[in-house]
Amino acid sequence: MKQIERLYREYKQDVYHYVLSLTNNPSLADDLLSETFISAIKSIHRFKGQSSLKTWLCSIARHKWLDHLKRQKASVEYNDLLQLYVATSIEGHMITAELAEYVLVLLQEKDERTRAVIGMRVEGYSYAEIAERQGISESSARVIDFRTKKWLKERLAKEDWL
Template sequence: MFAIIAVYEQYKQDVFVYLVSITHNTTLSQDLVSETFHSAIKSLSSFEGKSDIKTWLFSIARYKWYEYLRKEKPTISLDDLTKYYICDECEPDEIVAQNEVARRISQLLLREDTRTRDIVLRRIEGYSFYEIAKKWGISEGSARVIDFRTKKKLKEMLTREGFEYE
């Protein structure tokens, strides 16, 4: 129990700052911090320590943000989520203006095999690597590698085509 409290005390501010950077809303970020740590506590047994705990918490926080977006704006499109996927550092306001990039990403994904396309689309929709790996019967690491390589490939293709996404 004390370890959980220590983790919370050590990382709550970092998670909060990260959430404010993507939501631009301090009140919402405070709520999402609570949800993030609640989910982290529930899934603590599945944390294998293969990544830094801060990275793990950030991925949960990001998932909670996506979950909020889906609930708050039920009509959020795959294109909107795709814009978040390709640009790790972009501000949400900048991303929303880049509809053409999202459409092109969707077209490029059609060239990928079914498993790769599904893994990327699930990440775009906010699924965790654990959930994706479970669906495909692969390790979380494999799901991460497939996602990373595909994202890198998409970025390279977009750059060659002259698209700006950052």
């Protein structure tokens, strides 16, 4: 029992900060931290020592986070996808860099106007600003954004990114 307490005390801050960087949600990070250590305790006998304990725990945490995303995929919003792009940890950055790169690849399938509208939304432009700059109505900008979000979510879910 003392070994478990030592493991928790020694690594809880690192794992918490890692999960927080993935989720940007302190409450969810707390939940995933608990799930991570419960899972680690149950599977400590499988730890082979091929990596550090910290790396192993962060790997478990990442899997817990991905499991959470899969459970929540029906409610993933466009802004949640954008938050994935800004994760700061090394392992998390690799995941989000791959996802961001893949979203950019997917967007290449869309026409130039759609790519411009989405690019401007990502940069924070309002629908009115997009409409003015693109020479379209504000409602057209909203429709393009809505349809593209829906299309992206469907494609990412279909290909198990969400």
